[in-house]
Amino acid sequence: MFEKLIEKGLEKSAWLYHLNTGSCNGCDIELVSVITPRYDAERFGFKIAGSPRHADIIVVSGPITSQSRDRLIRTLAQVPDPKVVVSLGSCPRSCNVFNGSYCVEGPLDKYTPIDVSIAGCPPKPEAIMAGLVRAVEILKEKRRAMK
């Protein structure tokens, strides 16, 4: 009876988990500014969760450094299915200027398929919000496919 209500509630409250894998902090600042009153992503139901076990959407920023690689794999394994991986900025997509460094271990799609990528270095908060809205649509599709 309440299943439909719960389903609708889940669709309108996607929780984010922000994972920094060696980012320069530019994308992180822009992501935090998305939840400030000026842009207010909580209108769409986004909330930054403190634990990956509570999250639906994982936002990865930064090229994957060798120190953070194992943590990335462990964190991604803790997120319950269905999950959506969002790459924030140029770095997780292609390592950007860090490409070829001895301490950078490849783009993010080596380890997990990227569902949505937001380009920009760093992207504007508006672009991040547009990307997250797209991520929620994918999350809905994935939930339906799981049934």
Add this chain to the structure above:
Amino acid sequence: MKFPYLKEAVKSLFSKPSTENFPKEVKEAPEGYRGKIAFYPEKCVNCGMCIRVCAPGAITRTIEKVEEGDKITFQFYMGQCTFCQLCQDFCARKAIELTKEYIMIAEDEEDLMVRGTFIKKAPPKPPVPPAKPATPAANNVEAKKEEAKSE
């Protein structure tokens, strides 16, 4: 009795919210914003300066030989770009421009590519002088030399 911030509280009761109504009203980026790259292939002369100055190596060039000359394709990968504008500054023909478009959402890598193709005509071949009558071996060597020159 004095209420602190009473004036401020009454003022904000009747004022507009400070939140931007984003998906309905999309604001234009400020003057000088460096967004998605626009490439004008008809202006490009294939000097390759943009590739030299690009720090992340986001620009790749492929050259194909066709009948009219060289078919040159420039590819700008927005997923690797730093938006530093060096390619625009160094472009002598102003063939690269960083536009104000900033929303670049992609599910596929292909959506982040900006491509431009143009054909660079080969210079006209110099007229070939008639071959001197000589021994066949020497003739062959000369023919080869001429071929190398014309290429």
